[in-house]
Amino acid sequence: MATHPIPLTPENLLQVLQAAASNDQSILQLASKQLQSWETTPGYWSLLQDAYLDQSLEKNVRWMSIITLKYGVDRFWRKAATNAISKNERTRIRSRLLDSVNEPDNKLALQNAVIVGKVARNEYPLDWPDIFSRLLDIIRTSAPPPDQSQLLPNQQPSVLRLQRSLSLLLHVVKELCTGRIPRIRSNLQTASPELFRVIAGIYVQYVEHWKHGAENKSHSDEWVNERLHISLSCLKVLRRLLVSGFEFANRSDEIKQFWTITNEQWTSFINMINAEVPDLNKVLIFKHIVGLGKLYLDLSKGQPAAFALMPDVLTVLHNYWQVANNYGDSLANGSRAGLGKQSKKNGGVAGDKDDDKSSFLEKIALQGMLLYRNCIQMVFKPVQTFKYRHKEEKEENITATAFMKNQVLTLELATRFMELLVTKYFILRQDDLEAWEEDPETWAITWDDQTESWEYMIRPCAEKLFADLAMNFKKDLAQPIVNVFNNVATLDNHDVLLKDSVYNAVGLVPAILEPHLDFNIFLQNVLANEVQITQPDYRILRHRIPILIGQWVFVNIDVQHRSTIYQITQHLLNKSDPLNDLCVRITAAKSLKCSIDEWQFDINSFLPFVDDIFDQLMLLIDEVEETATKMSLVDVIGLIAERMSHNIAPYAHRVISILPPLWEATGEEHLFKQSILAILTKIVSAMKDSSLKYQEMVVNLIRFSVSPENGLQTFLLEDALELWDAAVTSTPADNAAPLLELVPLLIPCLESDTALTRRVLEVIEGYILLAPREMLNSYALTLFNIFGGMLGKGLKHDAAEVITDAMELMIRTASAVQGEEGMKALGQAMVSSGVARKLFEGVYTTWEAHQTTGPNKKYPEIDVQVLTAYFRVLSRVILGSLEVFEGLVGYISSLGVNEKRVEAWLMEEWFSHFGNIGNPRSRKLNALALTKLLELDQEWILVQMQDLMTVWTDVVQELVEENREHYLLQAQNKHGAEGFKHKCIDNVDKDILADFMKLKIF
Known part of the structure; x- marks a missing residue:
């Protein structure tokens, strides 16, 4: 294909669609790019529809055209979409969407x-x-009347048109639902009443047609x-209309009539x-x-009151109970027959009629349990609602609830259902035993996974139903x-199947049975002995x-x-032990987590068994x-560690030794590698x-995991x-290299993953504490350059917290480890990186x-919490260096931000903001810094003495004694008592001075 622009014509489009269906990847990619380049060309989408409607074209071309058109409708049909399809083109496409009712190809x-x-x-x-009136017209003219003599002049019965x-209609209703x-x-x-009336009539008519033809052999298969x-298509439409198309389905006479008919049909279908x-x-x-x-399920969930008030709902529920009961009998009988037998290598093929019938009945029984x-x-x-819109709705809900409670969910039914579940559905089935025999490891995995599939698998659903009944009928x-x-x-x-079933039941509701069952005695007297019985x-x-x-x-253990x-x-x-096959050992290992991961875990009672348990777990990992x-x-193993x-130290080597081979064996399976990193983290944290x-x-695994080259970062x-x-x-520190x-x-x-910024900065802070000189000398400027890019307008307070925490630690460390020289270097880094400018x-x-005030009022670019972080x-x-601070102020002054002195607006905003600082630690920090500025003996801080005393009054009681004495001594050294009073104190408001004097510092 040529690489220069290709004009959009019907002929060119057909050629590109043909190429897009090619098996040659290079041709396919070029065709895809060309189709993508036409997406903004007027008429492109309607030409795709032309290609689809042309039944003379090859199927693969028509397939590519309709698939591409569907993609376009998904992305560009909405008026607000970028590069939206034009109104005229949408109108043209829409006008022909229903022209495909004679399409012979199902896909x-x-x-x-x-x-x-x-x-x-x-x-x-x-x-x-x-749209609905047009579809109903097509449906009416396509569906033959019961009597062919009643055909209307424009009526052309067509099964294909009716199916299409x-x-x-089904997909329209689906989307609207x-x-x-x-x-x-x-x-x-x-639109639902008319739709329901027409489709229900066709449904009833066609069911009668095929039932008569099937029973009397009067027509071909x-x-x-x-x-x-x-x-079946009618039923799919009716199901959605009944639940979503009517606000109160139980109030429609047509729906109630249809409901009665379907109840009768359900029984005849079962027969x-x-x-x-x-078979087909x-x-x-x-x-x-x-x-x-x-x-039934959708209505009972979407409109529970309507379901309860439908005619003959008791019959519906009884029918499902009967199927569940009968199917349970077959399960129990099959389980007994299969116990002790070896797996049938050639049994249970998918096409076996008995198996098909059994799977049918299982699906119906499952629906009954869900119902x-x-x-x-x-x-x-019940679903809680703040307000019933009508009194009638409230009364219906009360009536429906009372009916269900008194007529359906009786104690007798609950008792019978629980007996059915425990004695028939909880018992291991023959195919379970065969699957266990053939592949114990896979069976153990799938057994655990079934719990989350209770809506689709009958045993987990039976367990959920049992737990519901036990909870609500516990008394x-x-x-x-x-x-x-x-x-x-x-x-x-020695009836192990029944025991397994009953143990399963007791394990599902321990909190309910705990007041009535002493599990400790059962554990000691029964379970501890049963695990030692060696019968197969x-x-x-x-x-x-x-x-x-x-x-x-x-x-309760x-x-x-x-x-x-x-x-x-x-x-x-x-x-x-020959009875401890893979399934038993895997289950025992995974269940051990429950005994360890609970608040009463006692390490002393576990230590005597650790050696052997670790050995067995290592062997098991090698075996699976x-x-x-x-x-x-x-x-x-990670949880144990x-x-x-x-206490893991004596056993750590055995655990660590299995990790490198596992890491290599996993290849690109990142989930497994994540587990290995997690267990290693736990061991390192525990062993210090x-x-x-x-x-x-550890270093090698970290290097591999964070390197972009491996593709798993x-x-x-x-x-x-x-x-x-x-x-x-x-x-x-000696081993930090x-x-x-x-x-x-x-x-x-730190530069690429904002979601993990906090965690990355925590690691950096750890490095600063581990090797302060190396980190400050080698990476201070680099880090401040990154921080400078993060600070500024739009910064969220949580991000500001983690960034400024790291900067605080760097400043504190530089002051403590490197003194004034370290602070000067850090100050220079703050200037050259732009951090100082961003802060000011x-x-x-x-x-x-x-x-600013009034209509022209401006609002700060950063929020209060971010400003607090900046002041920290x-x-x-x-606190680290007044000289460095003066240097930063001088740098900002040189930028000419405002004709007003930097110190003036800085102090004004700082003291004004102080009341918004809620954290006591931050308040003390700011108070100490503002007080230390007195050492500069500059007018711009001395004139703030009244504000400064207000700050002292608020927080001085929280200051440590030595700091308080230090700052008072500085005041004496600079002015003496009388000089200090004359120059500063005399200008302070008397009430504020009185409050401050109550602290009894002087």
């Missing part, structure tokens, strides 16, 4: 439907008021399949799943059942649960017991029983293969200067800074703003 039609939805969201109803128009602006939802609600697709129906159509029937389930959870939410955790159900537990949790009971099936309990302990340790926990963990980590597993185990503090033996490794920088800070803090070599890598971090400019612009830095300079 192309879907992309156009997405565009229609996005445009409608932006332009309905103002610029596209007739329903898809367009998700609109957060109330106006968008309100516009949809205006393809004919049935077409109509299944249409009714058809069991009938001889072709059976899948679509199942999707109808799921679609109805989504309707009951929504009912519990409705009664026990009635806590003791019965404990009774069942006491009957099952005995050493004589007891590996199931070895997996469950550490999880159970981890759940209860935060609630006495400190004196912690050693038992560590003994159990030690036993379960023992690789030589998955990166996620290694990371979780490294986290456990953190909680052991200085004893960690010097690992300094070389973005991911590793934050953790590397944590390690860096720990290393600098823990290193004695290797760390000082890293300072050149630290400076760019901040004060001056604030003072200048305070001189100036205070440090004054």
